[in-house]
Amino acid sequence: xxxxxxxxxxxxxxxxxxxxxxxxxxxxxxxxxxxxxxxxxxxxxxxxxxxxxxxxxxxxxxxxxxxxxxxxxxxxxxxxxxxxxxxxxxxxxxxxxxxxxxxxxxxxxxxxxxxxx
Amino acid sequence: xxxxxxxxxxxxxxxxxxxxxxxxxxxxxxxxxxxxxxxxxxxxxxxxxxxxxxxxxxxxxxxxxxxxxxxxxxxxxxxxxxxxxxxxxxxxxxxxxxxxxxxxxxxxxxxx
Numbered sequence: 001x002x003x004x005x006x007x008x009x010x011x012x013x014x015x016x017x018x019x020x021x022x023x024x025x026x027x028x029x030x031x032x033x034x035x036x037x038x039x040x041x042x043x044x045x046x047x048x049x050x051x052x053x054x055x056x057x058x059x060x061x062x063x064x065x066x067x068x069x070x071x072x073x074x075x076x077x078x079x080x081x082x083x084x085x086x087x088x089x090x091x092x093x094x095x096x097x098x099x100x101x102x103x104x105x106x107x108x109x110x111x112x113x114x115x116x117x
Numbered sequence: 118x119x120x121x122x123x124x125x126x127x128x129x130x131x132x133x134x135x136x137x138x139x140x141x142x143x144x145x146x147x148x149x150x151x152x153x154x155x156x157x158x159x160x161x162x163x164x165x166x167x168x169x170x171x172x173x174x175x176x177x178x179x180x181x182x183x184x185x186x187x188x189x190x191x192x193x194x195x196x197x198x199x200x201x202x203x204x205x206x207x208x209x210x211x212x213x214x215x216x217x218x219x220x221x222x223x224x225x226x227x228x229x
Contacts, residue, residue, distance in 0.1 A: 103149065
């Protein structure tokens with residue numbers, strides 16, 4: 001089956017610093033990756049859609065200058081939280097779509113728990 | 118009004134019970150309907166998907182779609198403690214730029 005990894009699984013950083021989260025598709029090439037954030041006991045909120053080789057498309061209300069997304073290759077997308085603040089503390093999850101499979105088939109990474117102190 | 122509504126629960130049932138999880142939606146353009154299971158502090162995993170109205174069975178799980186009522190269900194038979202998780206319904210349309218629209222998720226606990 002399709003496997004998506006995320007690194008790190010957990011990160012603690014100080015307020016004002018930047019944090020990079022990696023999302024990798026391990027056994028398929030993902031032309032599209034998605035970034036979500038999830039608050040405790042809440043559903044997944046789509047932040048942005050990342051297409052390989054082009055700029056990410058951000059959802060309404062998501063600050064593109066704060067959440068930098070780079071999809072530099074068909075197997076790697078990164079999310080950088082810049083100048084992190086405690087309110088950015090959340091569970092960040094990526095998913096990847098295999099273009100050879102159906103539109104509904106997205107494979108999720110295990111998530112990254114970010115804590116900003 | 119949210120595009121997808123799902124009762125967040127929590128729902129607690131004894132082991133062996135039949136569980137019914139439900140979502141309603143408002144966008145008639147949704148064509149694919151999925152159920153994801155998410156364990157605590159983990160990413161969601163795809164359980165089942167359906168395309169057309171009707172039932173689809175996979176082991177102890179049955180997914181049901183009623184497009185006329187804009188209502189989908191997931192049934193779990195012979196529920197096990199290992200089924201304890203949050204269950205999220207999700208939907209996508211061809212016009213929706215591949216974006217999944219999730220329900221709020223239902224927290225389910227199966228008590229031994």
